[in-house]
Amino acid sequence: MTIELGPEVQALVDAANRNDLSAFLAGFTEDGVVDDWGREFRGAAQIRAWSDAEFIGKQVSLAVQDVEQRGDETVITAEVGGNGFNGPSHFSFQVRGDRVARMTIRA
Template sequence: MPAAVQRMLDAANAGDGDAFLAAFTEDGVVDDWGREFRGADAIRGWSDDEFIGKQVSLDVTEVAAKSGETVVTAQVGGNGFNGPSHFSFRVSGDLVSRMTIRE
């Protein structure tokens, strides 16, 4: 798993919103089931409402490389969505440029 992706997952599991945001490129994007959040302010708002703010936990069950992306399958827990989910990450340098969430 790329170090940038691991840092992002670790930050989410630690409930560290600042570290989570710091793992993104300046123009980073979260695509949560087709809803896109671009840039730190938009991603922070989404995360506060639906991700880290819901005390998300991500128990990684599989990691694969597909078409230049890292696809992480995880069991999601917390006070929001609970269940299996797939997270696809695009990495640029040592930061994540895009995180896409699908079931």
């Protein structure tokens, strides 16, 4: 099965899988938000601090299992690996222009 993501979402997934924090941050709009189970991190400085502690800093890996388009949101189901949370999770992405404006993580 081929799973295709829009280039903006694919760039974030690829950056996460390379553990490339700079590329990950560059994939967000200036006012981008990560919503991790209701905890919101806005802008590069807050997203960096969150990622250092819980995402790329934990050598995250995302094995995309499924992709759905729900209106203006792309929702992926991924098997998360690394040295932090491990297991299935859902990530939804809202894109603005050529970057992600919001990434929401849920079970």
